[in-house]
Amino acid sequence: MSTVGFVGLGAMGSRIAGRLLDAGNELYGTNRTKSKAQPLIERGLKWRDSPREVAAATDVVFSMVTDDGALETIASGPDGILAGLEHGKVYVDMSTVSPRASRQLAERVDSHGAQMLDAPVSGSIPQAESGTLAIFVGGSEQAFEKVAPLLHELGRAVTRIGTNGQGLLIKLAVNISLAVQTLAFSEGLLLAERGGIDPRLAAEVMSATPIGSPMIKARIPLLLDLPEQAWFDVALMEKDIRLAREAADELAIPLPSASVADEMLTRAAELGYAHRDLAALHEVLEESPVT
Numbered sequence: 001m002s003t004v005g006f007v008g009l010g011a012m013g014s015r016i017a018g019r020l021l022d023a024g025n026e027l028y029g030t031n032r033t034k035s036k037a038q039p040l041i042e043r044g045l046k047w048r049d050s051p052r053e054v055a056a057a058t059d060v061v062f063s064m065v066t067d068d069g070a071l072e073t074i075a076s077g078p079d080g081i082l083a084g085l086e087h088g089k090v091y092v093d094m095s096t097v098s099p100r101a102s103r104q105l106a107e108r109v110d111s112h113g114a115q116m117l118d119a120p121v122s123g124s125i126p127q128a129e130s131g132t133l134a135i136f137v138g139g140s141e142q143a144f145e146k147v148a149p150l151l152h153e154l155g156r157a158v159t160r161i162g163t164n165g166q167g168l169l170i171k172l173a174v175n176i177s178l179a180v181q182t183l184a185f186s187e188g189l190l191l192a193e194r195g196g197i198d199p200r201l202a203a204e205v206m207s208a209t210p211i212g213s214p215m216i217k218a219r220i221p222l223l224l225d226l227p228e229q230a231w232f233d234v235a236l237m238e239k240d241i242r243l244a245r246e247a248a249d250e251l252a253i254p255l256p257s258a259s260v261a262d263e264m265l266t267r268a269a270e271l272g273y274a275h276r277d278l279a280a281l282h283e284v285l286e287e288s289p290v291t
Helices: 011-022 034-043 051-057 068-075 099-111 125-130 141-152 166-194 199-207 214-224 234-251 256-270 278-287
Strands: 003-007 026-030 060-063 090-093 115-118 133-138 155-162
Touching: 003 011, 003 051, 011 026, 011 034, 011 060, 011 125, 026 034, 026 051, 051 060, 060 068, 060 141, 068 099, 090 099, 090 141, 099 115, 099 166, 099 234, 115 141, 115 166, 133 141, 133 166, 141 155, 155 166, 166 199, 166 214, 166 234, 166 256, 166 278, 199 214, 214 278, 234 256, 234 278, 256 278
Parallel strands: 003 026, 003 060, 060 090, 090 115, 133 155
Antiparallel strands: 115 133
């Protein structure tokens, strides 16, 4: 059993924190909205009022927030995570943020005598609940070895990619394919539908071919009947594609398919799908004029 902290108990963070609780760890946590943490508090999470208090109470502190700005908010200031870190502690950020911002934060963590890992995940709510996420880690081998048992409680595939920021770079590379695959499959499905083919039959046949990746197969029910609750919403994917394009600009490489996906995600948000699942791209295509 480890003494662990978790900052950011949203849709994914709460489920990851739940896995840590179920594994028998002593878990401290905080969130911007306490009511969202209430189910975890009832299961044994020890509430603290600030990220600093969580970091001070634990050996390893995790966080998962939406973007660079939110990460800066929970990390900095008198009540931030940095204020609660000391020599020997490990900070594991599971957010999908820019590699540059994460590297800069890792330098600040190092100045406190602690170590930081970026550990973004691939997978949605079902994988977070079942502990089958893929986790990509950037940071020192020493820090990785300290927290590897905890990470293996959360994911089926836990890989140290390299130095700080490189776990995030792989995550962004993966999400390019997630967005592009979903868009391409949606295009093919719409083509079949408009040609008079039953969409369920079309999805079944298409997914049985080499294009039927595990991600596509899992999302077919959502493509056919878009749910109210998102596994991974349009706004978050749009943010990740923008981060990938920014990283590509820094490395002077083209991302043509990501650019098209970015355009369609922007249109999805404009049509009111920002907080619906990525599978909404199918409905967006249905509503889009032919150009």
